[in-house]
Amino acid sequence: MMPLTEEEQAMxxxxxxxxxxxxxxxxxALAEIYGAQGLVPIVSAQVAGVSYKNLGDxxxxxxEEWAAQGARVxxxxxxxxxxMDLERWQEMGIAPKFARQQxxxxxxxxxxxxxxxxxxxxxxxxxxxxxxxxxAWSESSAVSxxxxxxxxxxNREGGPSALAAAITGRTAAYGLHVSENRRAxxxxxxxxxxxxxxxxxxxxxxxxxxxxxxxxxxxFLAQPPVSSQTRGELRLExxxxxxxxxxxxxxxxxxxIEGVTPEASYALSPAGELPVVSITDITxxxxxxxxxxxxxxxxSLGCPHSTLADIEKAAALLEGKRVKATLWxxxxxxxxxxxxxxxLVARIEATGGKxxxxxxxxxxxxxxxxxxxxxxxxxxxxxxxPMHSKLQCRFGSLEQCIQAALSGRWTGEGRNxxx
Amino acid sequence: xxRLRGRAIYRGKARGLALVSPVPIGFLGGVDAETGRVxxxxxxxxxxxxxxxxxxxxxxxxSTVGSYTLYRLAKxxxxxxxxxxxxxxxxxxxxxxxxxxxxxxxxxxxxxxxxDIVEVDGEDITVG
Numbered sequence: 001m002m003p004l005t006e007e008e009q010a011m012x013x014x015x016x017x018x019x020x021x022x023x024x025x026x027x028x029a030l031a032e033i034y035g036a037q038g039l040v041p042i043v044s045a046q047v048a049g050v051s052y053k054n055l056g057d058x059x060x061x062x063x064e065e066w067a068a069q070g071a072r073v074x075x076x077x078x079x080x081x082x083x084m085d086l087e088r089w090q091e092m093g094i095a096p097k098f099a100r101q102q103x104x105x106x107x108x109x110x111x112x113x114x115x116x117x118x119x120x121x122x123x124x125x126x127x128x129x130x131x132x133x134x135x136a137w138s139e140s141s142a143v144s145x146x147x148x149x150x151x152x153x154x155n156r157e158g159g160p161s162a163l164a165a166a167i168t169g170r171t172a173a174y175g176l177h178v179s180e181n182r183r184a185x186x187x188x189x190x191x192x193x194x195x196x197x198x199x200x201x202x203x204x205x206x207x208x209x210x211x212x213x214x215x216x217x218x219x220f221l222a223q224p225p226v227s228s229q230t231r232g233e234l235r236l237e238x239x240x241x242x243x244x245x246x247x248x249x250x251x252x253x254x255x256x257i258e259g260v261t262p263e264a265s266y267a268l269s270p271a272g273e274l275p276v277v278s279i280t281d282i283t284x285x286x287x288x289x290x291x292x293x294x295x296x297x298x299x300s301l302g303c304p305h306s307t308l309a310d311i312e313k314a315a316a317l318l319e320g321k322r323v324k325a326t327l328w329x330x331x332x333x334x335x336x337x338x339x340x341x342x343x344l345v346a347r348i349e350a351t352g353g354k355x356x357x358x359x360x361x362x363x364x365x366x367x368x369x370x371x372x373x374x375x376x377x378x379x380x381x382x383x384x385x386p387m388h389s390k391l392q393c394r395f396g397s398l399e400q401c402i403q404a405a406l407s408g409r410w411t412g413e414g415r416n417x418x419x
Numbered sequence: 420x421x422r423l424r425g426r427a428i429y430r431g432k433a434r435g436l437a438l439v440s441p442v443p444i445g446f447l448g449g450v451d452a453e454t455g456r457v458x459x460x461x462x463x464x465x466x467x468x469x470x471x472x473x474x475x476x477x478x479x480x481x482s483t484v485g486s487y488t489l490y491r492l493a494k495x496x497x498x499x500x501x502x503x504x505x506x507x508x509x510x511x512x513x514x515x516x517x518x519x520x521x522x523x524x525x526x527x528x529x530x531x532x533x534x535d536i537v538e539v540d541g542e543d544i545t546v547g
Contacts, residue, residue, distance in 0.1 A: 022516065029428050029512045033524070054484045058452050058491030062517055138483075158483030160513050 002031060002038050011168055019071035023167035030161055031172035040134045040173040043152075044076045045166035046122055047114055048138035049159025051083035051363035052102040059159075060101055063108040066163075071112050073166035078117040078127055079109055080139045080159075081305070081330075081363050085356040086118070092328075092356060093369050114166070118358035119332035121240070121305040123150060126334070131262055134177055136165030140253070141304045141380065144243030147254040151262035153177050156253045176254055184217035184256055184267045184274060186210075191280045193222040196397035197241040201379025202285030204245025210277055213251040217267055217274070219258045234260065240304045245379035289382040289395040291373075298371035298391070299323075299405040300361040301398060302330035303378035308338055310398060311355065315344045317402040318351040324408035326371070327353035330360040353405065362388060375404040423526055423544040425503070428512050430541050431521030435500035437535040437546075438472035439528065440464050445481025446488035446514065455497030473537040474499035475528050479511035489514030501539040503528060 004012065012028060014021040031039060049055055055063075083102050084094045094102075110116060117125060120139045123146060129135055131151035137143045138157040146152040155175040157165065165171040175181055188207055194200055207216050220234075234257075246252035256264040268274070301314065306329050314329055329348065331339070336357040339345050345355045361374075361381050367389045374393040376382055382395040394400075394410045404410050440463055444450070449459040455470035470492070479485065489511070492498040498520055502511060507524035515522035521539050531537060531546055538545040 025429070025516045026513050029516060030509055032426070033428070033507050033509070033512055049484055049487075054447075054482070055487060056452070056484075056491075058494075059484060059487035061494060062487055062490045158486065158509050158513060160483070160486050160517065161509060164513075 002036060004028070004039065008039060008170065017070050019066055019069035020167060022066070023071065023164035026161055026164040027168055027170060027172055031174070034172060034174040036172040036174040038173055039170040040177055041169055042075055042136045042165055042171050043129055043133040044078070044127060044135055045073065045162050046078050046080065046135070046137035046139060046142055047109065047159055047162045047166065048080040050080045050105060050109065050118065052098055052105055053083045053363055053365045055105060057101070060105050060108070063105060067108045067111040071167050073113040074169040075166055076115065076127065077113065077166040078115040078122050080118070080120055081360045082106060082118050082358050083364050084359050086358045088356060091354065092364065094365065095368070098365060112163070112167070117332060117334070119305050120360070121332055124305070124307065124335065125332050134171070136162045136171040138162040140247035141240065141244035143253050144247045144255070145240060147176055148243055148256065148261050149239050156251070182254060182263060182267070183215065183269050185214035186216045187274050187276045188216045188218045189276060189278045190218060190220050191222055191278065192282060194282070196377070197237045198377050198379065198395060198397045199282060200238040200242040201245040202282040202289065203279065204242040205249045205285040205289060205379045205383065206279065206282065207277070208246035208248065208250030208252055211250055211252060213253070215254050215256070215267070216246070216252060217256045217258065217264070237307055237310060241379060244304050245383070248380040248383045285379070286395065289379055291392040291394065293373040293392060293394050294409055296373050296375045296394060296404040296408060296410050297325050298374045299325050299327045299401050300330070300374060300376045300381060301328070301401055303360050303362055303376065303381040305360065306331040306335065308335055311335070311339045311344050311348070313398060314402060315347040317399060318348055318353060318406070321351055321406050323352040323405045325405045327405040328361070329353065329355045331355065331357055333357040361385065366391065375401045375410060377401050421530055421546040423530060423546065425523040425526035425542050425544060427542040428507050428522040428524055429515045429520065431501070431519070432540045433473065433501035433521045434536070434538045435471055435473045437531050437533055437537045438464065438467060438469060438474050439531055439533045440476040442476070443478050443480040444476045445479065446485030446510065447482040449481060450488060450492070452488045452491040453495060453497070455492055469499045470497040472499050473501045473503060473539065475503045475531050477505040477528065479504070479508045481510065483510050485510045486514035486517055489520065490517040493518035493520060501537070503531065503539070503544065
């Protein structure tokens, strides 16, 4: 039995009520299963498993019961995307029954004190952790970003365990909470230049397949990863796409980039050679994710949730035109609000496109819309949608996707990559 | 009679007929939450009902949302009487705690066969 503090033992014994006791039982069981040395206080929690599509009535019932038992979070805790835009769900074609059950889930989580962020990018909307902070986050791309780009420490928690951590204020100290486990396991030498977020997604797909749950250490050899005003510039969106893809095709929760990410300088252990994966071409990644479709009736951008810069880019490309395909740009409600204030939402929606918040392609019940062929700039969405939404897709850059939205066809126009 | 000792993931007492799977079980999409039937196509237990059985399998797999499936099974009275794993992982462990299903892991599950009468009491297991 691992050591618990007096307060932790009290929680486990039920002195703080059955809701806290159940949460502590989960945390302690996980600590024992994964051989944790103890528990660690967390700074914040991010709860996945919000969409009714994934939770179903079982999850809804459990959350309502837990909330009714008095479960309350003790650290800042925020929601992953839901199955719909909580205000504009009718425009998404969501069935009223789905909407009702989704609202009940949101209500139960809010009763527990979980913030209505509904995003996989909490770090863009005021919940960025500091380096070294311990977290219990669960959405895989958010976990990857927090660990890799921000240097915080989180395992990929399950939805229920993230909530249990929020309710107890602690999580099990194993895995990426422990410094030794944050060292690189593979060196990835990238010899080809990369341009778009789709290129980084294709790379991430390949690396995730190859390293599984390892910790890749990237060396970008064909171009300096950070240089301003060039096409090779490593943008925030590139890091988001890279991390999201590796977490989808593999289970990568932490990566390092030489000269870029905060822990890269001590990620290589002095002793021992690491396996080196050499990448000279990302075409294999495109082949795996891209199906040969000509007609496109659905274009989805925003997995992970779109940044303001991407919404601006889309608005500029769409300006004054009309979309032929259904176009959804999904983002957090906070970013959407700023985009609305700046007139971007109106500009995009005047073309027939939609900017939805609170949801995304991966967790919304899009299979019920009867779309035939999708285009996306997200390797993660392209990886999941054949399974989750029974949709084949085209995979390319934001520019190519906007072209497809306008023409209803995939032409390959706007392809800004090398090969 | 065989006595086995494992590690209690969720302490409790239960007795039932063993239902043994040689391969992992995923609960989300793998088990019907309303009937307790295994619905994963091609699974060795496909079509079997886990309700009231002592469910023995190596480990869990699949989506973390599968924890809620175990909870739902308990709510509708179709949960297994107990769960025995060779090596437990987060999905099934959290689900067993949510659902209040006695669960033991770190057990040599090759000692248990479908149809054996199995008793679970904390970390102790009696077979036969």
